[in-house]
Amino acid sequence: MKCYLCAKEGKSTDAVGVCIICGMGLCMEHAVRDDIAMWEGGYPFPERKMNRTMPRILCPECNAAVKK
């Protein structure tokens, strides 16, 4: 797969990841990799942030939409 955003700019770059939301192929430059906090517990225990995080790759557009 090629990077969708690079293709729009007329470049052909191999994709290294896929946006989990829109499915867009992404090159290293365009992929936004984030570590998502994980929580454990909940009623009847207080929720606590776990030491582990979950990695997630998004395109810049979806990342901006999620962060809003």
Place this chain on the structure above:
Amino acid sequence: MTNLTKRAAAECIGTLFLVYFGAGAAAVTLMIANGAETPNRFNIGIGELGGLGDWLAIGLAFGFAIAAVIYSLGRISGAHINPAVTIALWATKRFPAQDTVAYIVAQLIGASLGSLFFAASAGMDAITIGGLGATAPFPGISYGQAILAEAIGTFILMIVIMGVAVDKKAPAGFAGLVIGLTVAGVIVTLGNISGSSLNPARTFGPYLGDLLLGGSNLWGYFPIYLIGPVIGAVCAAFCYDWISSGE
């Protein structure tokens, strides 16, 4: 995790809501029925106007308050709002001892504030006629029978908490609704027997309010609502662990 002070504050607020709305509903029922001729001495006024429907209404006032507190504060503190539940989670090594003490103190303070705010909202009749919704064994019910009823009622409550919330296989999202309805259902049956407290804090608040504001002194009955609920909840937690082990 939220720090202990804030979690204790959440327990305090949650128990305040429970006592204000739950025990408050019992007091209002007595105020509404005040002056009516009751058919027998077992009927002290609750049930005079709607039979068991009176108890269902009181039960639902508790149930809705419990569900609201669990859904809103459950992730902050765990929303135990009941020392018997906190002690049962501690006894089965699910909850640290230091937090257990802080939670119980917060629950007792919250329950007392709930009763004082209810008295402030509803006036002196809430104390002299409604007794602030304090629990006591009903006419003809002995001390031992009331302890047994409280123990069995709290056993069921804690089994449900274990099954719908503590057990990791429990379906998500139902805990508040099911636990609230369980308390409502238990109150329908046990309300007119032991008062169906199931919770030492729920009885502590109205007892303290009545004592401070010139109502009856009911503290002689307090051991019923300490011993019954704590034994019931602790037995239920160990019982659930045993029946669900080796699945």
